[in-house]
Amino acid sequence: MQADSLDVSDRLKTAGLRPTRQRLMLGSLLWSGDDRHVTAEQLHTESREANMQVSMATVYNTLHQFVDAKLLREVIVDGGRSYFDTNTAPHHHFLFEQTGHLQDIPADQINLTQIPLPEGCCEKYISSVDVIIRVRSHEAAACV
Amino acid sequence: MQADSLDVSDRLKTAGLRPTRQRLMLGSLLWSGDDRHVTAEQLHTESREANMQVSMATVYNTLHQFVDAKLLREVIVDGGRSYFDTNTAPHHHFLFEQTGHLQDIPADQINLTQIPLPEGCCEKYISSVDVIIRVRSHEAAACV
DNA sequence: GTGTTTGCAAAGTGTTTGCAATTTA
């Protein structure tokens, strides 16, 4: 599951993005483990912790380039901040309200075979169906 | 379906909110017709058009008081702006991406009888299940 | 070398807040 920097480089090239120092580093932070949900702020902090200088502007620009290139998906669950999700396959999310953390829900765990369509619209105009299950308590909630 | 100002006044009193000039006016804009999805900006514009002076700060404060009092529901579908939904019953939304408009989907049109739960969590910790169906084309899209 | 990318600082957007003046009960 570990994606080394060669993979990141290839990924960028395939997407038509030059493998610059900054993109390689942000990409390796994003893709060197399990699927993640990060904010621009978090990623910026991580890159500073890794002693790699990247400006906030570049973090934002890069994240959006990755989204445009379908290397990431943007998830909006609360006003103010965007999450960037390394899982680009269709799926859904738990949102833990206390912490703001997201957790993936595989698409097949939610039955959405019969979605409604608005007046005069057909399936091919649906760009996505997003389900967010908001969880009041914290992640490891004991269920009484 | 028309809610006159007496209704608004009653609604506010029941919710424990004093029926001030501003709340009565915003309430009557919100509740004098079909269910609506408005932004703070829109509501502020509407109140100015009705020749009623209300400050932006008061629009925001009032909307949040209404949300806290369960007279409204806040819907977040894109970063930056919040929508306030006069339909407080459980339901879902179409989001028309071109216009940013929302349209209600009655809860019973989407089958969500078997929702998954995160590790160590039970139904009673679920505060809501929100489905957003994003529609690429405009509202009156002809389907070829 | 040429076009792309970066990073700073400034501007932008939507929202929240402190506090004095006003209004409500």
Add this chain to the structure above:
DNA sequence: TAAATTGCAAACACTTTGCAAACAC
């Protein structure tokens, strides 16, 4: 009159942008 509410202006958090310097190919 006492407590709640309003509105201004300033502060806020997050994000975007213009442009000169740095970089990749």
